[in-house]
Amino acid sequence: MIPTSDTVRFVLDGAIVQACGEYHTTTVLDFLREQLHRTGTKEGCAEGDCGACMVLVGELDTDGTAVKYQSVNSCLQLLPTLHGKSLKTIESLRRADGRPHPVQQSMAEGHGTQCGFCTPGFVMSLTGLLQTVSSPTRSEINDALSGNLCRCTGYKPIVEAALKAAQAPREQLVLDDNAELELLLDIRRTSGDEVVLRSPSGKEFFAPRTVAALADYLVQYPQATILAGSTEIGLQVNKQFLQPERIVYLGEVQELRQTQDLGDFWRVGAQVSLATIKTLVSDIYPDFAEVLRRFGSPPIRSTATLAGNVANGSPIGDCMPCLLAIGATLQLRRGATTRAVPADQFYTGQKSNVLQAGEFIAAIDLPKPGTGHVFRAHKVSKRFDQDISATCCAMSYRLTDGRFSDVRLAYNGLAPAPCRAPALEALILGRTPEEVTAAELDQAIARSFTARDGLRASWAYRSLLARNLVLQFVQEASPATFEEVA
Ligand SMILES: Cc1cc2nc3c(=O)[nH]c(=O)nc-3n(C[C@H](O)[C@H](O)[C@H](O)COP(=O)(O)OP(=O)(O)OC[C@H]3O[C@@H](n4cnc5c(N)ncnc54)[C@H](O)[C@@H]3O)c2cc1C
Ligand code: FES
Ligand code: FES
Numbered sequence: 001m002i003p004t005s006d007t008v009r010f011v012l013d014g015a016i017v018q019a020c021g022e023y024h025t026t027t028v029l030d031f032l033r034e035q036l037h038r039t040g041t042k043e044g045c046a047e048g049d050c051g052a053c054m055v056l057v058g059e060l061d062t063d064g065t066a067v068k069y070q071s072v073n074s075c076l077q078l079l080p081t082l083h084g085k086s087l088k089t090i091e092s093l094r095r096a097d098g099r100p101h102p103v104q105q106s107m108a109e110g111h112g113t114q115c116g117f118c119t120p121g122f123v124m125s126l127t128g129l130l131q132t133v134s135s136p137t138r139s140e141i142n143d144a145l146s147g148n149l150c151r152c153t154g155y156k157p158i159v160e161a162a163l164k165a166a167q168a169p170r171e172q173l174v175l176d177d178n179a180e181l182e183l184l185l186d187i188r189r190t191s192g193d194e195v196v197l198r199s200p201s202g203k204e205f206f207a208p209r210t211v212a213a214l215a216d217y218l219v220q221y222p223q224a225t226i227l228a229g230s231t232e233i234g235l236q237v238n239k240q241f242l243q244p245e246r247i248v249y250l251g252e253v254q255e256l257r258q259t260q261d262l263g264d265f266w267r268v269g270a271q272v273s274l275a276t277i278k279t280l281v282s283d284i285y286p287d288f289a290e291v292l293r294r295f296g297s298p299p300i301r302s303t304a305t306l307a308g309n310v311a312n313g314s315p316i317g318d319c320m321p322c323l324l325a326i327g328a329t330l331q332l333r334r335g336a337t338t339r340a341v342p343a344d345q346f347y348t349g350q351k352s353n354v355l356q357a358g359e360f361i362a363a364i365d366l367p368k369p370g371t372g373h374v375f376r377a378h379k380v381s382k383r384f385d386q387d388i389s390a391t392c393c394a395m396s397y398r399l400t401d402g403r404f405s406d407v408r409l410a411y412n413g414l415a416p417a418p419c420r421a422p423a424l425e426a427l428i429l430g431r432t433p434e435e436v437t438a439a440e441l442d443q444a445i446a447r448s449f450t451a452r453d454g455l456r457a458s459w460a461y462r463s464l465l466a467r468n469l470v471l472q473f474v475q476e477a478s479p480a481t482f483e484e485v486a
């Protein structure tokens with residue numbers, strides 16, 4: 001019998017906070033503002049878009065010698081996921097002598113703030129960036145701020161303030177984690193093997209430490225809501241008042257946080273973040289890395305998982321077209337049994353898939369490209385950063401004697417779930433790049449998909465994008481194109 005508790009313990013500015021009797025769906029933001037009265041952290045949208053709620057969450061590294069902080073949208077994270085972690089808010093940044101942090105100082109001096117509602121979020125994002133990057137470039141700063149919206153100041157003075165702040169002495173920029181380390185180790189020592197938190201209404205939050213315990217729990221409670229990065233579940237809690245009887249959190253299962261190199265492929269655990277996967281694929285699938293760079297914002301990518309994106313099953317989910325074109329395989333586990341399902345056999349319709357009751361995605365196998373394999377992908381959205389797709393197209397192929405072979409082509413946004421496009425694959429297969437025409441691609445798209453206008457884009461626009469993206473990939477495969485460009 002696993003002992004239960006109603007107390008979440010985490011570290012805040014060198015002291016352990018004990019949060020007792022909270023709901024299992026209370027967000028970190030609500031707890032900060034309503035219970036701790038740390039109102040510097042703001043609520044703008046409650047859906048991960050504006051960044052006003054940004055905080056830094058620190059975790060002990062595996063050998064327990066350092067705390068690694070990353071920026072997180074506190075509106076999306078549920079309080080029990082903080083158990084055993086360290087939290088920094090805008091109030092944490094004041095230095096021991098009472099002076100503000102260099103980022104705060106340069107924001108004020110450089111007129112990087114007007115109404116100030118967005119300012120704590122910007123400061124936290126920049127402070128997060130400066131923990132790991134000592135001299136960020138303008139483009140790294142822009143990327144770090146892609147999840148922060150400001151309505152009045154304009155971004156130029158904010159970016160200038162960031163560049164100036166980065167020149168401050170390193171010891172002023174970096175968060176001191178000495179006090180945190182001991183306290184985090186103490187929570188780790190006294191928390192036992194599994195963490196079960198029960199809210200006053202009897203609802204349960206279970207954070208197993210092993211895959212076996214997770215699998216057993218899901219067999220026993222197949223209706224339990226699986227929680228990974230919380231970027232979708234947090235939204236459902238805030239906007240649809242989701243209150244599941246049981247939540248099972250994958251974040252404490254170390255095995256699911258690992259990526260294994262198994263020769264021809266990587267096995268990516270279900271709790272590996274998109275930020276980690278972006279680094280993993282950046283050299284061999286640069287287009288996939290670029291799709292991931294434009295996925296949400298850094299705090300979304302540092303928490304959201306690949307498995308969560310796949311399981312979520314949005315018709316405009318960005319990862320699945322890449323996984324379909326790469327030829328990924330999903331490792332699905334129920335109890336002690338694991339089965340491998342090719343990514344193109346996972347969805348059965350809109351938001352439906354082959355997962356059985358009590359089954360979960362344990363890992364995703366990402367094949368490495370074979371000799372001569374080319375992978376292309378591009379996402380089109382209304383805004384370049386922090387926006388979801390009108391459509392994303394991914395294609396892999398080989399050119400054999402100038403003709404396409406091993407063609408895999410996939411889209412999101414055109415059907416009830418992301419899918420391959422067999423008619424287009426067949427059209428391209430065996431042809432030279434010059435032999436593939438726009439008119440034939442248009443016909444194949446019309447045959448393959450049901451024309452439907454969506455909220456994000458009309459069918460006319462989407463089908464045009466679908467044709468032009470593949471046409472671009474095909475034309476860029478032609479040696480003639482490269483000669484012309486050169
Ligand atoms: C601001 C913002 C921006 C976003 N931008 C994008 C974007 O650019 N592109 C895009 O595609 N999506 C985007 N999303 C959607 C979301 O971030 C992704 O779908 C994300 O990958 C979900 O992963 P997660 O780990 O956060 O999942 P969670 O929210 O934890 O879970 C999502 C769903 O998957 C289930 N689940 C999670 N893990 C497993 C598992 N291992 N096995 C079975 N079921 C599981 C959960 O029960 C839940 O139903 C955005 C969301 C926000 C809030
Ligand atoms: S309140 Fe807008 S991102 Fe959290
Ligand atoms: S200063 Fe007003 S929203 Fe940014």
